[in-house]
Amino acid sequence: MKMSKMFMPTLREVPADAEITSHQLMLRAGMIRKMASGVYNQLPMGIRVFNKIQDIIREELNEKGCQEILCSALIPAELWKESGRWDVMGAEMMRLKDRNDRDFCLGPTHEEVFTDLIKQEITSYKQLPLNLYQIQVKYRDERRPRFGVMRTRSFTMKDAYSFDTDEAGLDKSYQDMFDAYTNIFARCGLDNSPVQADTGAIGGSVSAEFMVKSEVGEDEIVFCSGCDYAANMEKAVAVVAEPSTEEMKELKEVHTPGVHTIEELENFFKLSADKFAKTLVYVADGKTVVVVVRGDREVNETKVGNAVGGVVEFELANEEVVKAVTNAEIGFAGPIGIKADYVLIDNEVANARNLIIGANKTEYHIENANYGRDFEGTVGDFRNVTEQDKCTKCGSHFEIARGVEVGHIFKLGTKYSEAMGCNFIDKDGKSKPVVMGCYGIGVERTAAAIIEQHHDENGITWPLAIAPYHVVVVPVNIKKEEHMEVAEKIYNDLQAMGVEVLLDDRDERAGVKFKDSELIGIPMRITVGKDIVDGKVEFKLRKSEEKEVISLDEIKSRVEAEFVKNNVKLG
């Protein structure tokens, strides 16, 4: 492509409303433009990158025997009612009515559609296994779209669904996808880690997220420093400490005027936060849930949600509810005598002795509270782990990092096939529900994650496999015929080899051209300037400072060598 003809609106300035690097660089490199909050249009420089990611996904999935299909984003409500999710999905699901007043949604995910398709077409074990995927636009009305294409309301997703006759089949399908994902993200140049994750609203038993470590990630990932254990914070299991052997002391009510927070309590009692228990009140689908964790810990809302049977709406209780539950102002809740639908006690609190808790009486706390003697509840793991926690697998300590979730794979089991009657006749002549898995990759988010890991102060440094173009040819002065002639010849020769080439034939200073090519991140630059009198050009890799002067007849092999080095097929 000749850059003089190209629709590539680059920006010199960092856009004010772009907080993270990938968002800034996607805007500056002319890859995307915002149409509405969380809704983006993809410009030529963007769509080329997104398409390359899609092509890699296709290659790796086809390699595993997956087959591509394409379902509509417009889904009749009936399918979601069959699975029971029509009423469960909240405001995130975009809904509309057709001209005949029938309910539809814009698919935020496609379990129902794929399950129904298989239900209609599959009757026998002979037709299984199948693994079907699509690359398609998903719609999710996010409460807080942000960070450019990291979290949007309309985005491209590869979603795949596997259909097996039994759990062993699902295990194989899941492992195939695990391997495919590992290859896909490696080919995208991403340093990523699969981590155990909660299955959430999708349901199912086992699930892994593919996480790209990044400071801008919205998720916290927990890694073990000693073994390969890695989990999403939502899922990471907190080690259960030995029960304290301290002797139980007598309960004692203390007047604590104006002392509400753990920090205020630490100052008041001159004790560290681990000597306190904090009691939080939630409302989950209309029921009250009390959670008690140590003063220095954070409640893990996912664990709490799972413990009360999976919830849709989950939030901290308001003042009114807290008063009803505790008989006191906010800040004085405690587990003794509290009245709630669920009382959940974190392992650490159950195993500790003589904690200071709220008295359920405004301006009072209680010393020396002990689980079992003074209060009861369901004991379990209800807190976030910390770096002080030890791995339950190997006992080494944890490391915590932020990550961007680029892929997610689930063993669904028979959740959807049972709800929707997606059965097959097995070898033994019996009707059984199909055993399913589901597997997603966010395409644009993957591109954003690549930028987060591949950039410098001048712009993007695309891996060769993902770059919108492989090479940019820069004639230093387009008015010099000898520059332009050679540049055009290099441009044509490389294109004939199957290399994707930009020719910067714009009437701009070389400095401007260099700046643009660095901003948009083209992996190789060939500059045609004064050395051309000696039949030489300058060759520079985007990721290196080194400038090589090479002869014209070396260009092809030099470029080819980069493809070999990066393990990218030419043409």
Added chain:
Amino acid sequence: MKMSKMFMPTLREVPADAEITSHQLMLRAGMIRKMASGVYNQLPMGIRVFNKIQDIIREELNEKGCQEILCSALIPAELWKESGRWDVMGAEMMRLKDRNDRDFCLGPTHEEVFTDLIKQEITSYKQLPLNLYQIQVKYRDERRPRFGVMRTRSFTMKDAYSFDTDEAGLDKSYQDMFDAYTNIFARCGLDNSPVQADTGAIGGSVSAEFMVKSEVGEDEIVFCSGCDYAANMEKAVAVVAEPSTEEMKELKEVHTPGVHTIEELENFFKLSADKFAKTLVYVADGKTVVVVVRGDREVNETKVGNAVGGVVEFELANEEVVKAVTNAEIGFAGPIGIKADYVLIDNEVANARNLIIGANKTEYHIENANYGRDFEGTVGDFRNVTEQDKCTKCGSHFEIARGVEVGHIFKLGTKYSEAMGCNFIDKDGKSKPVVMGCYGIGVERTAAAIIEQHHDENGITWPLAIAPYHVVVVPVNIKKEEHMEVAEKIYNDLQAMGVEVLLDDRDERAGVKFKDSELIGIPMRITVGKDIVDGKVEFKLRKSEEKEVISLDEIKSRVEAEFVKNNVKLG
């Protein structure tokens, strides 16, 4: 792909609800499945075909310097309000609200989005011309979705928009697209014709539809038998006959009890239909429109709509309105003394003499009515042409055929750029509106049109360029090791050449396999059977009855020859 693993649910029976051949064959060949009225999912055999059409479109458009982008289908109402179309688009536009109660639509077309994008990014003539396209899902809530993917509510469309500094630029862009479309449809194997068309709701001055002649087409196309004139029925211009020189006779009221229709009038008066004028009453955006055409003619509602300034809602008046306008029951309307917002008289009626018309009085008609003397109105071309009409260009008679519209190109001019303030600074320093064109192709409909033109009683006969796979290799008996071994070798060898091959390794009789391969329309079939003892296989083209027996080492060159013959690139 090995067919034993493939998701290809073929059907023996013709599905009851599929009226036309392409719909029946797409269902039977396992290409598509219906999810809701007018909403289809694409299965592997379908998506491969649709993707090939898309690839051809991309190649031809890129060749013309067009650049691919991708806009969201979710469009904020603001853009449509800017252009003035938010209130103009009827129930066909699917609308929804987001969680913050903001209005969005699902784009039925993207003039607004592209215009706004260019408005944001382009400031100078130096950045023009541009021609941007996307291949993307459109949503149109059709009143009557039908004929499978011919008319759906969610479909893949290639839409392109050109941006020029002046009309001469637009002329070139339009001609480029005209040429690209001609190539695209030729490569798809379609016998098609570009015809003049009405610009309709999109607006603009000049427009052409690319029509595939087919009995199942929803459009009528008018061709001149003597020259290259071709137009959509909506647009085809009716020749204006010489005024009659017959003497005007005296008006005469006749009692015509129970005589309403033209047929009843013919019987009652013993005269042919051309001796009558029929008067139809419409309601257009709340205004009454009376149209008078000869008894043997049909009103052209597009011409009428244009004559009254372009309308959104347009329908025949109900009984109540007819009574208010004519003072009579339905069946006795006539132009004399009729009270309506518009009275439109077709040229033929104005030029005829002594017509019989309704009396605007129940059970009465009037003889010898004459335009000018007895009634007035706006005279013009308000009827459909017939095969008896003569071409206004060359005088030869017309031929009328049915056609499927697969593409449509428009000169929009400055309609959208003026409404939305999409301006640029020209060479002369003046701000001017960008001059636009727009260009669409329906992807799935193109595939359906190809099937309408390429099928026989056994199934689809895909052109090589569009076929989901090029070759099917059929081992007659998979239990015979020598059949399977050779079949697999051919399968692998052809794949290595870049040929897309199916291996029918299903445990089925050869007859079943042949029937399936004919149904799904694979262009070449290689059968590995008893001749293999002599190192020979059977080679058969789908479009021919002839079976060639060729040796194993001839296979590659035989297959290659078909690619050359069909002008399709290998690999």
